[in-house]
Amino acid sequence: MxxxxxxxxxxxxxxxxxxxxxxxxxxxxxxxxxxxxxxxxxxxxxxxxxxxxxxxxxxxxxxxxxxxxxxxxxxxxxLPLLSDEEAEDVWSLRVQLEGEACARAARHITAAELAEIRVLGDSLQNAGEAGDLHPVLERNNAFQFAIYRAARSPLLLQMIELLRLKSVPHCTAAVRVMLRERPDYYHQSWINHAALVAALAAHDAPRARREKQSDIRALRAFVRDVAQRAGTAAGPRLVEEDHP
Amino acid sequence: MxxxxxxxxxxxxxxxxxxxxxxxxxxxxxxxxxxxxxxxxxxxxxxxxxxxxxxxxxxxxxxxxxxxxxxxxxxxxxLPLLSDEEAEDVWSLRVQLEGEACARAARHITAAELAEIRVLGDSLQNAGEAGDLHPVLERNNAFQFAIYRAARSPLLLQMIELLRLKSVPHCTAAVRVMLRERPDYYHQSWINHAALVAALAAHDAPRARREKQSDIRALRAFVRDVAQRAGTAAGPRLVEEDHP
DNA sequence: TGTTGACATCTGTGATCACAGATTTCTAGA
DNA sequence: TCTAGAAATCTGTGATCACAGATGTCAACA
Structure with missing residues (x-):
């Protein structure tokens, strides 16, 4: 008007x-x-x-x-602890939904988005070499969500965000261990990321889904492994809060 | 302690x-x-x-x-109107997640749950014959969610609830039309429900998923049809509120 | 007749207070 | 030394008020 x-x-x-x-x-x-x-x-x-x-x-x-x-x-x-059943629930839905998001992203992704994703991937890699926990988690989020955003589904994005909100705190302890003691494993995850990006670039939806799903399953296995080794399965060691 | x-x-x-x-x-x-x-x-x-x-x-x-x-x-x-893209987003995720829920339900469902679901289905059918909008929607929700609950995934349930919260108001006008003018279509949906329940009873996960997905797709087509006939695609006629 | 401006009204947002229940601390008793 | 219980403290919940921005109303002007 x-x-x-x-x-x-x-x-x-x-x-x-x-x-x-x-x-x-x-x-x-x-x-x-x-x-x-x-x-x-x-x-x-x-x-x-x-x-x-x-x-x-x-x-x-x-x-x-x-x-x-x-x-x-x-x-x-x-911030709740996750029981084994709840953790299983989160992981299985992450596999399903993040896999779906990657498949959709492969179908819709543009060159500009791919370029941005590659930049964020490099940034994540640098943070990983530095070895500090929080920057790694932050940049990992940025990297992943840049991909999911390419799926062109705001609702799917919201649901993945919801799952990650529950999942990330549950993984933190394991990621810290990974950064400190298992550079080999961390390096493997870079390779996985690269494979996913390649699948996206090739617009190969089924392959993108597979890459992401195996990536998540590997992370789940690692987290479970660390948790079992560190004592009770449900309670990874607490994290002191830096600021709210 | x-x-x-x-x-x-x-x-x-x-x-x-x-x-x-x-x-x-x-x-x-x-x-x-x-x-x-x-x-x-x-x-x-x-x-x-x-x-x-x-x-x-x-x-x-x-x-x-x-x-x-x-x-x-x-x-x-x-309460927002849905653009065509948003509606498409909601529908496609409903197909995916409610289908998944039915598949999981088929794997886990117990005889007691099946009995409850059948009772709720009959109750829905009765409401449909009476033809009043609100009871139909309420019992439809009760019926569907009784199935989804059998999937044993609180998070999946929550996400479906989230989708329905967006979807149901968007469908209301069409359902009203269906009850008033298209008993044939409504009758068909009973048949679909029965087929889904049969698949659940047989613990046939793929079939349960297929039944649910085709059911949702049919509803989507009907809603789209009604919306197009009634004028602008995005704006089904408003509903007066009875109570908040 | 048509437009502009001031004024009144209504909105969500934020702050502050009161309250009841849960937790912790401290004390009195054995 | 240990335990029970009372007092103090801390919690989320709910009500009330103040405020600034958005909207609607209506009169004065062209």
Whole structure:
């Protein structure tokens, strides 16, 4: 009706405080800065964010709806441990959905997206050589989601995000071990990544699916292995939180 | 450490107000009582629920995180219309995930579950003969989810719920037409249901998947058909809300 | 008649307070 | 030294208020 908005002049990072709190918490989760079993508190997080509890409440509500956190009435909020059955559930759906996403990505991917993915892959590799946990997890997320975004399905993307939110904290301890003690295994995962990217570049959907699925299954095996060696199957060692 | 909890003695319908508000809103959505394009208001819903806005806020936040509602800052909350691409996205994932759920259900289902499903199926059929929209949608949900629950995957269940939350309002208008004008088509869907139940009873996973997938595809075709005939493709006629 | 401007109203967002239940701490008793 | 119980503290939940932005209404002007 009116003249349309003037030529894009400012993306303006407008964000309500609750969105910001949500983003911060989610980032802390998927980069392994909050470990399974950790308990949080509304007021505690609010203080670290410098806000009142209101924005934190909405952020926690959202993460709780996404199954990433569990709020225990009057007893705090915690990042749940996964039982064996729950872990199996997460892994099997990751295989299914991330495989599907890679297959779809192979069908739709453009040269520009491939280029971006390769850059992110290199960045991930560099982080891996440095050996620091959080950067590796962050760049790994960036790399994978760049691929999944090429699948052109916002809903599929959202579901994968949901699965990863549950899965990543569960893997963190194992990834740390991998970086420290098993460069061979980590190197193998680079090879897998390269194979996946090649399949994408060839627009070979079934192969892309297969590569991703075997990659996830290998990771699952490794995580299970580390967990069994480190004691109880369900409880990888906790991670101290750097910031919320 | 302590003596474990005493033998189950009371499920106790404890519910915080926000859980209650969430349940009510969700039920209103999946039983077609709120149509696409409808706009709500925190204070309006709160008044109808007889609470303050706080519980409603949390419920809306949750539904918004689940992509079922969109909150427009300072302008209200609305149930979004689906563009053609979004609708296609929802349908294709429904085919994939509900098919998978049926396949898994076929592998795990017990005689007791089958009996329950048959009862719910009969109840659905009766509602269909009566021809009232909301009971049909409610019992249809009960019937389908009883099957999906047999898949033994809480996460898969959650994702399907998420998809249906987006899909059902989008189908409501078409289902109404179906009940009123196309008993033949509705009768066909009973036959499909029976075929699915038979596949489940036979523990035939591939067949169960196929039955469900063809059922969903048929529904998609019907919805698309009704939408095209009724005018703009994206906007089935609105539904007046009975209660929030 | 058609347009613009101010004003009133309504929106979600955020802060603050009150509250009841769970947990922890401390104390009094054996 | 150990235990039971009371008090203090801390938790999420809910209500209420203040606020800024968006919308709608309506009068004054051209």
């Amino acid at each position: 009116n003249t349309p908005v003037p030529p894009t002049l400012a993306p303006i990072e407008h964000a309500t405080l609750n969105e910001l709190a949500y983003a911060r918490l989610k980032h802390a989760l998927v980069s392994g800065r909050i470990g399974p079993g950790t308990t949080l508190t509304l007021r505690q997080v609010a203080e670290q964010l410098g806000t009142s509890v209101m924005p934190v409440r909405e952020a926690i509500t959202r993460l709780s709806a996404e199954n990433a956190l569990v709020v225990m009435p009057k007893r705090g909020i915690r | 302590n003596t474990p909890v005493p033998p189950t003695l009371a499920p106790i319908e404890h519910a915080t107000l926000n859980e209650l508000a969430y349940a009510r809103l969700k039920h209103a959505l999946v039983s077609g009582r709120i149509g696409p394009g409808t706009t709500l208001t925190l204070r309006q819903v709160a008044e109808q629920l007889g609470t303050s806005v706080m519980p409603v806020r949390e419920a809306i936040t949750r539904l918004s995180a689940e992509n079922a509602l969109v909150v427009m800052p300072k302008r209200g909350i609305r």
